[in-house]
Amino acid sequence: MAEEKKWVRLVTAKTPTNIAVIKYWGKRDEALILAINDSISVTLDPNHLCTTTTVAVSPAFQQDRMWLNGKEISLAGDRYQNCLREIRKRACDVEEEDKGIKIAKKDWESLHVHIASYNNFPTAAGLASSAAGLACLAKLMNVKEDQGQLSAIARQGSGSACRSLYGGFVKWIMGNSEDGSDSLAVQVTDEKHWDDLVILIAVVSSRQKETSSTSGMRESVETSLLLKHRAQEIVPKRIIQMEEAIKTKDFPAFARLACADSNQFHAVCLDTTPPIFYMNDTSHRIISIVEKWNLAEGTPQVAYTFDAGPNAVLIARDRKAASLLLQRMLFYFPPGAGADLNSYVLGDESILQDAGIKEMKDVESLPYPPELKDTNSIQKYAGDVSYFICTRPGQGPVVLSDESQALLNPNTGLPK
């Protein structure tokens, strides 16, 4: 190992975030992060929502360090330490002749790493960090394990992040073994399988401080009398039905299951002592708008799901439904005073074009949704949504070969 040379080896990757359509809520092992039920998620297109991570190794580094969104954070927590220990164990020989880098398997124990992560949408993202770090470290260290085995390590950083190591629809199998070795993610279908789907995220304005999902699910496990019944009796059946709905692209079944499971997760939060409220009045209104429209159409056009916060993730059956959904959302939730359309609808702007909306006056002149019978009692809620993101199911982590996208300086290994 050429310690005298002070080289820096870098790997940069873009890792997606994911949203569960059958929810994970409750651990059977807090340290290993083992779930009390299987869960299924859809990976969101990293072109719109992703974490970019650069990891670096150099004999010049004195300690492991990490920067999140430009700010250094401590790696002292158990979760970081578990992930780093597990991935180091699996590191292999690395050689980059042109840079004079040669690292033997045993050297990894004494080498330190630098990690820099950046979420492109701070409010709505945040899930993917540990998956992003893991994907990069595995590449950096020439780890031979497959994605499933890596997901079992990522899981120890953040449970739901393990589902971000694949694109498309992903199942996190809770597993049975006590050491967690069989608690890992598998791909249900890739992102090309069901490419009609369009996803609209409503980032909801909120004045409330939210309960973290880690402490929330611990309190639910300890106090909710409904959670155990859900995990043992209800979710196993839904997992089978949801896999079937995804494989056969059965949107009505998919929507029914996703909405019911989101609502049941929030029901369990409410059944917790003290109760946990993640959805607010705006979340409730979005559900009511979607339910009313789906009912009027006779078959679901849109599924909704909410994680540990008030933001709505709306999954439209196709582009047509997505543009009608966006019209409805902008009708009820126009931007607050002074906002412009470009900062109000982000991501895939082609949906906005499909919806025939080019400027603010098009929002103002949106017609009443036809499912509304009593147009006298209509209320609009300007400012109650902060912004929307249009996206779709997407691929898993991608290693970037373009070094200019690295977040760490290739000479110093420090943030650019």
Added chain:
Amino acid sequence: MAEEKKWVRLVTAKTPTNIAVIKYWGKRDEALILAINDSISVTLDPNHLCTTTTVAVSPAFQQDRMWLNGKEISLAGDRYQNCLREIRKRACDVEEEDKGIKIAKKDWESLHVHIASYNNFPTAAGLASSAAGLACLAKLMNVKEDQGQLSAIARQGSGSACRSLYGGFVKWIMGNSEDGSDSLAVQVTDEKHWDDLVILIAVVSSRQKETSSTSGMRESVETSLLLKHRAQEIVPKRIIQMEEAIKTKDFPAFARLACADSNQFHAVCLDTTPPIFYMNDTSHRIISIVEKWNLAEGTPQVAYTFDAGPNAVLIARDRKAASLLLQRMLFYFPPGAGADLNSYVLGDESILQDAGIKEMKDVESLPYPPELKDTNSIQKYAGDVSYFICTRPGQGPVVLSDESQALLNPNTGLPK
């Protein structure tokens, strides 16, 4: 029977409303109104919240008629017809010599009745009507059945109303028989047993149209996968624990059970397809305020419970806790612009005096609740509560001997 004389016989009674502390949600028989679980309620003092009902019978009446809050309503519905049929079956001979009234048991089949009911607090009351009518009709018709048997008839008008035939704490036993004859109310303890308790109702402003409890519970029975588990496995244990807590006046156990059961009822509503939201952001805030205070005190000062709407019913352990509660509520939820204190805090005004609040400026100068550590982030919600009602546990129906309180004219049998 002296038909030629055209006499009118009147009975007037004041019947309380009640609030469940272990909730009724779900019927096993829609027609007979049989519940899927036992429930327990506390009867509210009729001096503050009640229904006054006058029933009249006269050979001059051409048909059964009813007026609710001054407006004639149809008696054609099954629920009214079932109640009237069942009570008529049990009518007995009546004789009032001074008025020349003599009605034989068999005559009741052909005699018509007039019923007038008036709720003194329209928004928060409304539960008690069928119990009120029943109590009056039973007296009018000289029905010999006891309160329990009457409650089984009142139940067929409105399930939860059957609990209003007693004061204090009341259990509605779901019963087992198919004809509903053993589905009736029994008194757990009378209103004098636990007379420390003080009840504060927050009538919450709402722009939402609510799902009726009749259709809401039907949808929950049909679609919620959690409701059956609640009714069969959870509520039976809670009923035993709640009866014990009431009998031993164990406020911490009472509060824990009442809050958990209210939250679980709303959890089941959320687990319904489509989901039902009765609580809104204001309801959630009231819960958070109470939970935070209870936690800071180390033992519960106040229990909360919410029915099929956003209004909070807060049960304080004693007068001292009630005055501290009222201070907190007025601190966070001062009246909206232009409101005066007299129309903002109704009912038992002595609690307001205990809290040291005589005028609006006393509300404005209320100190920060000491359990708040971070006083920088405090938000107040003026106008989010419409008004408060201070009350307490109270007695069951009372027949009024003073004819001047009758709602029907003693000569014509029509509304005064």
